[in-house]
Amino acid sequence: MADHTPDRLGATRTSSAAPSARLMLQVIDAFDQYARERRAATVGAGDGADDGDDPLRHVRWIADNYESRCGDPEHLQAHLEQLANELGLHDVWALRVAGEAVVAATPVVILRAAQRGMRAPAIAEAIGLAPARVYDVLSRYVRYTWRVDVQDAPDQWWPIDEGEQVAERRFVTESDVAHRATRIGAAKADGRSLRVLVWQGPQSDDADASYTHTVNTTR
Known part of the structure; x- marks a missing residue:
């Protein structure tokens, strides 16, 4: 073959x-x-x-x-x-x-x-x-999974979107994935703060995320 x-x-x-x-x-x-x-x-x-x-x-x-x-x-x-x-x-x-x-x-x-x-x-x-x-x-390739949360109250986060991205390691990092996920989640944030978690591989515990990014989108 x-x-x-x-x-x-x-x-x-x-x-x-x-x-x-x-x-x-x-x-x-x-x-x-x-x-x-x-x-x-x-x-x-x-x-x-x-x-x-x-x-x-x-x-x-x-x-x-x-x-x-x-x-x-x-x-x-x-x-x-x-x-x-x-x-x-x-x-x-x-x-x-x-x-x-x-x-x-x-x-x-x-x-x-x-x-x-x-x-x-x-x-x-x-x-x-x-x-x-x-x-x-x-x-050469890595599978990232990500989740976008919004903050409804202090220390209270709710997921609003998730996804995955497979790319060559040398071209895409966790921060690149988080940046793209932030743009996706911003449209649904309604002025609330966003938290993006990224894992290399399947999603697991929040504490095991390889990259976490928080954005204050309050208008």
Whole structure:
């Protein structure tokens, strides 16, 4: 399988205000939800779980057949001709753009898997990449999560927004994430003070935040 780990993905995720970044988050969340539901169905039904409801079944069929025939030009050509007979122009567009979205989401998927305790070789095997490419993502990229709180009373904070950002370590710091989150939260602050907390990795206790920033927005 070709190595599809992106070299330009940090820029795609670094601006959550961009429509493409918001779309990516929706794609990632949809895949996460799908994975959770599929795992639950598999556990409930045992190893013989029915794949009839798998929304990616046809995509998997395309991928499996393509990969298994890459070393056999004759059978590969037959598979491609079958695809050409089945797919219309809009189908090709949808699959191509969906593939680009998945490529763009790859660092997020890798980082989340690693943060759940999965080791790089296992991630590489599951995702179809060389282990070196997974290690490269883990060394270059970082997943920040953030939360914006407003102050309703002294020492009383209430969350109003949260999100995440995956970017290259050398280009984006916790303070950059906090600054962007402050702009997002300011529109909802209604003149109240803001507190932004940033974590490297998933959200945890407030005391474990790697960066905290408080802004007085009183007008």
